[in-house]
Amino acid sequence: MKKQNLLNVMAVVLLLFSSCTSEQERMENRLKKFIAGYEKIIIPLYREMALTSWNANITGKDEDLVISEKASFEFSKVYSDAAAFNDLKEIKESGAVKDPLLARQLDLLYDAYLGNQIDTSLISQRLKMETEISRKYLNFRAKVNGKDLSDNEVENILRNSRNIRELKDAWEGHKMIGPVVEKDIIALVKHRNLIATLLGFSNFHEMSLKLSGQDPSEVTAVLDELDNLTRDGFAQLKSDIDNYFSKLYKIRISELRPWHYQNRYFQEAPDIYPVDFDKYYADQDPVKLAAAFYDGIGLNVDAILAKSDLYEKPGKNQHAFCTDIDREGDVRTLNNIRPDSYWMNTILHELGHGVYSYYNDRILPFTLRDAAHSFTTEAIANMFGRLARDPLWMQKMGTITREEAAVISENAHKSLRLEMLVFSRWVQVMYRFEKSMYENSDQDLNRLWWDMVEKYQLLSKPDGRNLPDWATKIHIALYPCYYHNYLLGELLASQLYGYIEANITDNLSLAGEKTVGTYLKEKVFMPGARYPWNEMIEKATGEKLTAKYYARQFVE
Known part of the structure; x- marks a missing residue:
């Protein structure tokens, strides 16, 4: 009897195992079929969207913008397919997909479709706006x-004028884009919030972070930690900045206003230390320098540059970005390059994005041929962009002599530290303003903006000013709820650099070190989106994302 009972139990176990195996196989095959159909549709639409957007950003023509809008709509419309979403939902809720690559694709596709489970007319309206x-x-x-x-x-x-009237006129002239787009942006914010609430989220800010794989409370906690880490150090540096500009412009510190800080948003460090980085690049070609550097670390960028648009022209987007047209090697960057340190940093930065995309693992499925997260590609871009003002790198690249590098080294380090702290405080403004704006778009946004600027950047609002200066920042309108990723990217840039310094090479300039390119290709680029971002970071550096390397470089 006991033997029979044992046989019965074994039979039940085998039956259950067979059933589970059968369910896993059934669901995984169902997902494979879904992905095959999805890729057949999405890959050509993705390429068309990328190409038309590229063209519109170069020409600025209305007809090209309309074409780009249509392509974006056709791409986005795929993810609004309710039947496809329900299919994914059933597969996901079964819990039967065990294959790691399939399970990862399922997670990413589910979130992509979830964010678009709304009437396509709402998507179309958003794109038109x-x-x-x-x-x-x-x-x-x-x-x-x-x-x-x-x-x-x-x-x-x-940056260069000493005429206070001219400085004020230039700053105020740029801010006049604010009233032009203010009402449009507020309407767009409300529309985005409508979409988010229809999908079950509190607001668009929360939805954006969650669907990108981030917990809003964790992001806020990181920024709170950085606020505490940088507040006192920044206040001390801000005092030094104010003293410098008070003497430069021959005015009292109490008279300093935003146009005295050498850029439109005080998001970049002013040149208060006696290092004129621009002069070292005045007779240089930033593109050639960047190409030589990347080639030297084993990440050749000739194919990227061959398809890029690098210099100013009428109607063209005045900013800079990098785009992956097809995830098959057609990677391009748009710039408006001039021979100065800003654009040296920018081309190194954008090509950092470029090599991340170009050196992906093309054996991976289309969905996984992407960065682990948007901020992980920012980390690579930031790590390389910093080199533009690194005397050791400049010496290795032949733009300055060893003697000149020694002369400017101390002030260059101070300048980089200032740059990091100034940027850190600027991101506090952007993140907290957007978070609050999406939580309540009916509040006084002009006041909210200046409250944030005064608190985190310690700038004085111009007397009596009540204009939508927040609306002058293009990211708030067109690249929403993203800016914090630049700062997370800085944290990871420091973490990666710390790992490279400790384990890959003691050449701190990185120039000529092909082992650096090999490490990044194998541990960061080729894994693509195979792993969630913190898992990728841990595999690449031995630790999850931490602020300690950033603090070690710029705070301690």
Whole structure:
């Protein structure tokens, strides 16, 4: 009898195991079939969207913007398919998909579809609103003393002029884009919130973070930690900055206003230390320098540069970005390069994005041929962008002598520390402003903006000013709820650099070290989106994301 009972139990176990195996096989095959159909549709739409967006950003023409909008709509519409989402939902809720690559694709696809389970007319309306705002930004030029000035020209005045009237006119001229787009942006914020609430989220900010694999409370906690880490150090440096500009402009510290800090948003460190980095690049070609550097570390970028658009032209987007057209090697960067340290940093930064995309593992499925998270590609871009003001790197690249590197080394380090702390405080403004704006878009946003600026950047609001200065920042309108990723990218950049220094090479300039490229390809680029971002970071550095390396470099 006991033997029979044992046989019965074994039979039940085998039956259950067979049933589970059968269910796993059934669901995984169902998912494979879904992915095959999905890729057949999405890959050509993705490429068309990327190409038309690229063209629209170069020409700025209304007809090209319309074409780009249509392509974006067709791409987004795929993810609004309710039947497809329900299919994914059933597969996900079964819990039967065990294959790691399939399970990861399932998670990513589920979130992508979840964010679009709304009426396609709402998506179309959102895209139209974004396109109209984009057109206004693209075509706007600041009017200063009767002249139309590009963003580059405004920045040049703010960096180099000593005429207080000219500084104020340039700053205020640039801010006039605010009233042009203010109402459009508020309407867009409300529309995005409508979409988010229909999908079960509190607001668009919460939805954006959660669907990108981030817990809003964790992100806020990291920024709170950084606020505490940087507050006192920044306040001390801000005092040094104010003393410097008070003497430079021959005015009292109490008279200093935002146009005295050398850029439009005080998001970049002013040049208060006697290192004129621009002069070292005045006779250099930033593109050639960047290409030589990347080739030296085993990450050749010739194919990227061959398809890129690198210099200023009328109607063109005045900013910079990198785009992966097809996840098959067609990677491009748009820039407006001039021979100065800003654009040296920018081209190194954008090509950092570029190599991350270009050196992906093309054996991976299309969905996984992407960064682990948007901020992990920012980390690579930031790590390389920092080198533009590193005397050791500049020496290795032949832009300065060993003797000159020694002369500027101390002030260069101070300058980088200042840059990191200034940027850290600026991100506090952006993150907390957007979070609050999406929580309550009916509040006084002009006041909210300046409350944040005064608290985190310690800038004084111009007397009596009540204009939508927040609306002048294009990211708030067109790249929403993303800015904190730049700062998370800085944290990871320091963590990766710390690992490379400890384990890969003692050449702190990284120049000529092909082992650096090999490490990044194998541990960061080729894994793609195979792992959640913190798992990838732990595999690459031995630790999950931490602020300690950033603090070690710039705070302690």
